[in-house]
Amino acid sequence: MSLNYKDIDYEKIWQDYMECKKGYARERAFNDNVEREFWKGLSQRYDDKPTLYDYSKEVYSFIKNLIDTNKSLIEIGPGTGKFTLPLSEQCSNITAIDFSGHMLKVLMDKAKMLGINNITPIEGKWEDLQVSGADYILSVNSLYRIWNIKTALKKMNMVAKEKVIIVRTIQKPVFNDLYLKLGLEDKTCLDYIYLPNILHSLNICADVKFIGVQCEVEFDSKESIYDNIKKEIGYIPDKNIIDNYINENFKKSNEKYIFLHKTKVEIIYWKTTK
Ligand SMILES: C[S@@+](CC[C@H](N)C(=O)[O-])C[C@H]1O[C@@H](n2cnc3c(N)ncnc32)[C@H](O)[C@@H]1O
Numbered sequence: 001m002s003l004n005y006k007d008i009d010y011e012k013i014w015q016d017y018m019e020c021k022k023g024y025a026r027e028r029a030f031n032d033n034v035e036r037e038f039w040k041g042l043s044q045r046y047d048d049k050p051t052l053y054d055y056s057k058e059v060y061s062f063i064k065n066l067i068d069t070n071k072s073l074i075e076i077g078p079g080t081g082k083f084t085l086p087l088s089e090q091c092s093n094i095t096a097i098d099f100s101g102h103m104l105k106v107l108m109d110k111a112k113m114l115g116i117n118n119i120t121p122i123e124g125k126w127e128d129l130q131v132s133g134a135d136y137i138l139s140v141n142s143l144y145r146i147w148n149i150k151t152a153l154k155k156m157n158m159v160a161k162e163k164v165i166i167v168r169t170i171q172k173p174v175f176n177d178l179y180l181k182l183g184l185e186d187k188t189c190l191d192y193i194y195l196p197n198i199l200h201s202l203n204i205c206a207d208v209k210f211i212g213v214q215c216e217v218e219f220d221s222k223e224s225i226y227d228n229i230k231k232e233i234g235y236i237p238d239k240n241i242i243d244n245y246i247n248e249n250f251k252k253s254n255e256k257y258i259f260l261h262k263t264k265v266e267i268i269y270w271k272t273t274k
Contacts, residue, residue: 010197011150017191018147029145032099039079039100046080046106052140052169052265053082056213059167059265060086063138066165066269067091071135074159076126077142081107084119087138093118095134099125099145127152133159140167144191150198157204157272166268168192173232174217174261178245182237192266199268206270213265219257222246 018029027034053060060083067073069090078084078096080103088094088111096119098104104121111119122129126139127146137160146152156164171189173179180186199206219225225246230236250257 006201008197010194010201011148014149014191014194014198015147017189017194018145035145036100036102040102043080043100043102043106046103047082050215051082052167052213055215056211056265058211059213059267062209062211062267063087063140063165063167064090066163067136067138068162071162073136073138074131074134076137076139076156078107078140079103079142081110081119083138083140085110085114085116088116088118091118091136093120095120095122095131097122097124097126097129097131098142099123127155131159133161135162136160137164138167139165141169143168143195149195150202153195153199153204154202157202157270158274160272163269163271166195168195168266168268169213170263170266172263174259175229175232175245177249178229178242179233181245182241184233187232195266195268199270204270204273206268209267209269210264211267212262214260214262217259217261219250219259220255222257225257 021029028038063083064087067087067090070092072093073087073091074095074097075084076097078098081096084094084096084107096104096107098107098121101123104123108119108121111117122131127148137156143149143152143166168191170192173187176187196206196208219228222243226236226239226242229242236242246257250259252258
């Protein structure tokens with residue numbers, strides 16, 4: 001019997017992926033208090049380390065060019081406002097909806113310091129809030145906890161008068177290529193594939209753009225590399241194999257081991273239809 005594409009329930013696959021998470025990742029996905037504490041702990045340090053905005057200006061300019069000037073924007077999960085603050089220059093106003101009050105506080109403190117006064121913070125989850133319309137909706141890496149993803153995407157399509165833009169960095173372990181060499185399964189997170197398919201099931205045919213990105217990941221010692229691998233796959237494979245991998249793929253600087261982690265960012269965007 002052949003499988004009909006339309007019979008595939010991508011929302012169920014999305015939910016199965018969330019269900020499969022283990023340990024702390026699972027706690028973060030399903031327990032609001034754990035997730036709140038996670039961002040509370042990270043909020044003051046989030047801007048110290050480069051994240052997507054810092055290591056890919058190409059992604060930022062692509063998003064910026066999708067948004068006309070003087071339009072209103074709702075940003076879902078703005079965090080500390082890495083994208084929000086520069087976008088506030090071209091938007092008439094931005095409603096910044098974030099689950100974490102601590103991340104929002106950092107964002108609003110920075111806005112105040114910079115004299116930016118067209119950002120309104122709202123603490124809460126996109127899926128729970130009642131919001132009035134805006135011209136655009138933007139989400140950068142912030143949909144990962146939403147169980148009823150179809151309803152959440154439908155809501156974006158309803159609330160945005162012009163366009164929805166969803167950005168997802170393809171998540172994979174730093175050592176994914178090593179794991180593949182060892183015959184282990186590919187640990188790339190596939191939610192970036194599910195999203196356009198879920199949209200398709202909602203009769204939304206979104207554009208999809210991929211941009212290659214890379215960032216440096218630093219390890220203090222070989223031991224910390226071994227520890228990292230053990231945490232991810234549960235054991236330390238043959239150290240010769242790891243050492244060869246380190247020699248071929250890492251550079252050493254100031255006694256640190258530096259890995260150039262390469263992945264892609266997916267930008268899904270569509271003109272809304274009612
Ligand atoms: C990975 S950070 C990204 C922050 C920012 N977009 C950036 O790229 O720097 C994810 C943010 O989304 C927020 N978040 C997660 N799930 C959310 C939801 N369902 N509704 C609103 N915000 C959410 C988190 O609190 C966090 O601040």
